[in-house]
Amino acid sequence: MMGPLQEAQPALFYEFSLEDYVPQNHLLRSIDRFVDLSGIRTYLADFYSHTGRPSVDPELLIRMLLVGYCFGIRSERRLCEEVHLNLAYRWFCRLDLSDRVPDHSTFSKNRHGRFRDSELLRHLFETTVARCIEEGLVSGQRMAIDASLIEADANKQNSTPKEEWDASTVDPMDAPRAVREYLDILDEAAFGAASEVKPKFTSHSDPASQWTAARKGTAFFSYSDNYLIDTDHGVIVDVEATRSIRQAEVGSTKTMLKRVKEKFDLHPERLIADTAYASGPMLGWLVDRKIAPHIPVFDKSGRSDGTWSRADYEWDAENDQYICPEGQVLKQFRRNYSDPNRGPTGQGRTKFRALKLTCQACPSKAKCCPNADARSITREDHEDARQVARDIAKTKQYDISMKLRKKVEMLFAHLKRILGLGRLRLRGPYGANDEFLLAATAQNLRKLAKIFPAPQQTRKA
Template sequence: MIRMLLVGYIMGIRSERRLCEEVHLNLAYRWFCRLDLTLPVPDHSTFSKNRHGRFRDSDLLRHLFETVVARCLEEGLASGQRLAADARIIAADANRQNSTPKSDWQSCSIDPIDAPRAVREYLDTLDDAAFGGASPVEPKFTSHSDPASQWTGARGGPAYFAYSTNDLIDTDNGVILDVEATRSIRQAEVGSVRTMIDRVNDTFGIAPERLIADTAYGTGAMLDWLDQQRGIAPHIPVFHCPSGDCEAICREGQVSP
């Protein structure tokens, strides 16, 4: 199954149903996935069942990712000295019509026993700095089906529910050293960079010399943490709020102080 997922990622096949069809018909894909002509291709539902079950409760995918990163370091494709960090917004599978204004959302009134999986996971991360505890500012809307997702208008168009995937990249050859998912607000994204830098240090013994990032990461606390506490030279523009009302900007869903 992992080989099939690799085919999907490399060939840009976003639908798992279509991926199964392509592997069924394409002999090269079958050979790569080690599927004999007489063997059936796994059903597309197998992916979601494993993702929400076996893989979700294990560190298999993290282990696979870190094994690839370790090989890149061993072969000299990454040095771990000059890093860049940024966040990408990923739209959540959540409908605006199935949401509640913040004034009507009371997490304490939810019974975890009767709640669906996504809601139970949200309740478990209310104090997590990457999700519920990332900011004291409440989102304008909360999704019923995926309350951990963030209502955001960061792209300048119509607002929608989303997550952020945060990447820590080695700039030598563009190798991604670590990834962390968060809500799409700046406090969580900035905090994820600290998490990733500490994690690659613990896992691979990497002590980077410098970090490149955009203005969103240029808060005083972040720059102090990089320079004074970790000895990392920050190549980051200083975040400045000339109006002094950063909380108001945060409430509009664009950035967070």
């Protein structure tokens, strides 16, 4: 028997509670237990006027942004539509059925104003990290660092070759916001001061982005998202936006390690990274601060022709010299030379030489320098730190560290595949930084929700 026609008959009164209609196992229920925005109004008090029309509650805006980044809804216009329709989103944002959702333009005005001036998103991220530490997810003993390319909101059609681009000709008064931000960061180590080499192309819409072909495919404009994580549970303890070049990415390591030391008193006993972070100055900086570099060192000193390599020579640090297997000495200087080529190169390396007469009379010359009159060895300025990294690479702990390094790579995969941050929507270095901070906050909250899910409550019959 066919049922009767279903007709909507509006009732005069409704008894409705959002609490009853949000599933107990919903992700937002678990996340909500770790979102503490009680101090946000006090934090922003100095950035609001004491008179005028009341503004939209900043806690509501932050909760909506967290919903967007936790579920990959990065368009603020679409986010407002989803919060308007989704009961769980309304419940998390503390909105009743009759409450109006803010307009999408409200986010832009606050993001470029109060949120950025007060560094609210950095404060929100650090609050989440502090909660992870409080819950015992961060020990601070072992940390890993890595960077991932995120495509910028720019394209080659709207760009200029480096021969035609001159930043001094840009008028800041008439330039768009992203261009003004580019002019502001020309002297910062993470951007303009990271390298003197100019990119092949400069985007008109986002000149701070880097033209790169690092993925071995089609070149594109991008920013680098740098993560410093604690390997115990893969919690992101710091995040930094930089240019997509190695110097800027490696330099951000120092910035983030100093920041977590000042903010959370975290000082790792080891740092895990790939060969991009194995430069001599970086290794020396880590060793000087008692941080063990679990980093593979790319070494070119080995030889394939059967002759002795640098590893066969003993380093005498006390006398600043090498000793060959035959017991002869290789020194940097034996007397003062007027020839500048015999002095320091100024390129971060030093050359040590044996005496020509000694090598010519040596019975092992065929194994040492068959094609040269005398043997010479080049030593990097931070060779001691490199040797520390090489010695660590022979331990079992190093093998464990190389497996733990995959955790930061998994976070980047989650960032792009699940949260949908494969391409930036906001422009400029500040826009990239805002997106990276919100995404890292969402990832930490999802981590907390996964490890400590909300307790299930049985409904009363």
